Amino acid sequence: xxxxxxxxxxxxxxxxxxxxxxxxxxxxxxxxxxxxxxxxxxxxxxxxxxxxxxxxxxxxxxxxxxxxxxxxxxxxxxxxxxxxxxxxxxxxxxxxxxxxxxxxxxxxxxxxxxxxxxxxxxxxxxxxxxxxxxxxxxxxxxxxxxxxxxxxxxxxxxxxxxxxxxxxxxxxxxxxxxxxxxxxxxxxxxxxxxxxxxxxxxxxxxxxxxxxxxxxxxxxxxxxxxxxxxxxxxxxxxxxxxxxxxxxxxxxxxxxxxxxxxxxxxxxxxxxxxxxxxxxxxxxxxxxxxxxxxxxxxxxxxxxxxxxxxxxxxxxxxxxxxxxxxxxxxxxxxxxxxxxxxxxxxxxxxxxxxxxxxxxxxxxxxxxxxxxxxxxxxxxxxxxxxxxxxxxxxxxxxxxxxxxxxxxxxxxxxxxxxxxxxxxxxxxxxxxxxxxxxxxxxxxxxxxxxxxxxxxxxxxxxxxxxxxxxxxxxxxxxxxxxxxxxxxxxxxxxxxxxxxxxxxxx
Amino acid sequence: xxxxxxxxxxxxxxxxxxxxxxxxxxxxxxxxxxxxxxxxxxxxxxxxxxxxxxxxxxxxxxxxxxxxxxxxxxxxxxxxxxxxxxxxxxxxxxxxxxxxxxxxxxxxxxxxxxxxxxxxxxxxxxxxxxxxxxxxxxxxxxxxxxxxxxxxxxxxxxxxxxxxxxxxxxxxxxxxxxxxxxxxxxxxxxxxxxxxxxxxxxxxxxxxxxxxxxxxxxxxx
Numbered sequence: 001x002x003x004x005x006x007x008x009x010x011x012x013x014x015x016x017x018x019x020x021x022x023x024x025x026x027x028x029x030x031x032x033x034x035x036x037x038x039x040x041x042x043x044x045x046x047x048x049x050x051x052x053x054x055x056x057x058x059x060x061x062x063x064x065x066x067x068x069x070x071x072x073x074x075x076x077x078x079x080x081x082x083x084x085x086x087x088x089x090x091x092x093x094x095x096x097x098x099x100x101x102x103x104x105x106x107x108x109x110x111x112x113x114x115x116x117x118x119x120x121x122x123x124x125x126x127x128x129x130x131x132x133x134x135x136x137x138x139x140x141x142x143x144x145x146x147x148x149x150x151x152x153x154x155x156x157x158x159x160x161x162x163x164x165x166x167x168x169x170x171x172x173x174x175x176x177x178x179x180x181x182x183x184x185x186x187x188x189x190x191x192x193x194x195x196x197x198x199x200x201x202x203x204x205x206x207x208x209x210x211x212x213x214x215x216x217x218x219x220x221x222x223x224x225x226x227x228x229x230x231x232x233x234x235x236x237x238x239x240x241x242x243x244x245x246x247x248x249x250x251x252x253x254x255x256x257x258x259x260x261x262x263x264x265x266x267x268x269x270x271x272x273x274x275x276x277x278x279x280x281x282x283x284x285x286x287x288x289x290x291x292x293x294x295x296x297x298x299x300x301x302x303x304x305x306x307x308x309x310x311x312x313x314x315x316x317x318x319x320x321x322x323x324x325x326x327x328x329x330x331x332x333x334x335x336x337x338x339x340x341x342x343x344x345x346x347x348x349x350x351x352x353x354x355x356x357x358x359x360x361x362x363x364x365x366x367x368x369x370x371x372x373x374x375x376x377x378x379x380x381x382x383x384x385x386x387x388x389x390x391x392x393x394x395x396x397x398x399x400x401x402x403x404x405x406x407x408x409x410x411x412x413x414x415x416x417x418x419x420x421x422x423x424x425x426x427x428x429x430x431x432x433x434x435x436x437x438x439x440x441x442x443x444x445x446x447x448x449x450x451x452x453x454x455x456x457x458x459x460x461x462x463x464x465x466x467x468x469x470x471x472x473x474x475x476x477x478x479x480x481x482x483x484x485x486x487x488x489x490x491x492x493x494x495x496x497x498x499x500x501x502x503x504x505x506x
Numbered sequence: 507x508x509x510x511x512x513x514x515x516x517x518x519x520x521x522x523x524x525x526x527x528x529x530x531x532x533x534x535x536x537x538x539x540x541x542x543x544x545x546x547x548x549x550x551x552x553x554x555x556x557x558x559x560x561x562x563x564x565x566x567x568x569x570x571x572x573x574x575x576x577x578x579x580x581x582x583x584x585x586x587x588x589x590x591x592x593x594x595x596x597x598x599x600x601x602x603x604x605x606x607x608x609x610x611x612x613x614x615x616x617x618x619x620x621x622x623x624x625x626x627x628x629x630x631x632x633x634x635x636x637x638x639x640x641x642x643x644x645x646x647x648x649x650x651x652x653x654x655x656x657x658x659x660x661x662x663x664x665x666x667x668x669x670x671x672x673x674x675x676x677x678x679x680x681x682x683x684x685x686x687x688x689x690x691x692x693x694x695x696x697x698x699x700x701x702x703x704x705x706x707x708x709x710x711x712x713x714x715x716x717x718x719x720x721x722x723x724x725x726x727x
Contacts, residue, residue: 061615064639064649071653076570142567142609171510179510188517195521199529204607210537211602213529215610220528228521264517268524277580278610279597281535284528350585354576354614425614426586442590445617450645
């Protein structure tokens, strides 16, 4: 840990630090202040709303009478409102902010047309609000990940187009001759998403394709929202913050390039694994399974690259909140991706498909990986936008432990419950395969439901823990924005003081 | 060296690849699959969803039933769908060609509903089940849908649609009141009692079935 981090040294492997660049960087940060602040504040708001919807739906799964008389809050709607609030509200707002903040920094270009971004952000949030209101009111399309009613989606698309146009402008005005891998990911994500979204909206909602082709489009879109939008943004953030906080370059530039292209090639075929055994052509299912399996390459390559960057610096996890969240996210990315590949195996999908196991997997990816990385990024970005520090290290600590323990409990609990559910659902066929049972009578369906109830209850407890973390985060966030600069200390807010100040660069 | 155009080309081609393979090829391949005309019956299968049921499907969509109920039956030997009586055969692409919105679903918190009309033909069962699932299925975690019913004062003749006489004691309304399904409730039940794929298409006739171990015979492990 002898390396002395500076703001610039790991920004770009080719740059050397000097004060001119440091000044330039703070100018860039200052130019991003208002749009970034608006997006992040909206993100935190949606996080709380989405968490509330999550708790309600989780309680309903084991206590169906809870709020049972309100049509607006019936399970099918409130669960959908949860998904849309945390996906399009929290995650997309946060990823917009992180993406363009990174883009401005890495392109070494001050943010031009900040107004454009603010307009886009306002449109986006109006769109999400209208969409979620529509879902609760009963206008959901019932297409997974595309539930927002038709009167909300054009607004979202418009907002998105503005953000994309802005990113290309910034990239083109960039001064840096080198394109860092984070920029590859962000540019790719910004290009892929509107393509996916417009094709899916047209072929499912506006001019529906024939029969189960819709299902193929649906899962081509829905899996790629994760794989080609959230994953690239999350990885871009890891690739930036990991070396940045540690003050040393990424382990291998070469590996990061392999990781990028293998992800680009394989991920976008993987979505069909959601339809294994379904009424769609078997060859396309097989292609999806193969692609899901090939995802092992980018995942392992990226894991090696991140791990080798961390080697020798694990001690820094004790001090830096950003690093701790980012590393938790990076490890989760590896594990959940490998789990995802295994879930595509036909005989394993036979058990886990249609069960809570899939729900656990989805949260492992979207929460333990993506959301944790966004938390880490926000802890880094906010002090640079506001030029003041996080008010409370304790709250950060509560945030980390509540969410980290909460999501681990969530995933473990629901995975076990899901496998039990799957095995019970699939008797007697599976029982025969394993030679466990002779008879041909299936386990009564209601018994498969009853067997999952304890796990669903534990999911609610895990959810409460995660909620505590979110409240701590939100309090810290609002407190930070609200308090005046004069009263603040100037050192970064760390979990504890490191022995030598220069080893951390929170 | 400015490699941006090259990177962009790669970014474009990768998604173009799956878009072509998953979306375009399949849309061309079976996106305009036609119904099968049965000359003996003079009917084309799959049948068009009747009007009331079609409106019920919209209720099914707006309540989010899909998040707990799938509508696809897996082939014999893969899962226990057939053994559970969820269908006589596996679902095939042709079953869905008349549907403007395909609701395959990915979750089975509740049972598959593709052939619910073949199992529960009685609308009254569905009304009781919707009013409170505990009546028909104790221990279920399906929410009650009492908001699909209206408790109202009996004016003149009691409604023939009233269901309170079938409800257990604790659900009884005040004397002089009756519980009737709303229009949305009626439509939803009409949809459910219309849901079945029983017609045997050419492609459903020759399906490989994994041989089952013979009953009564000791299986060696």
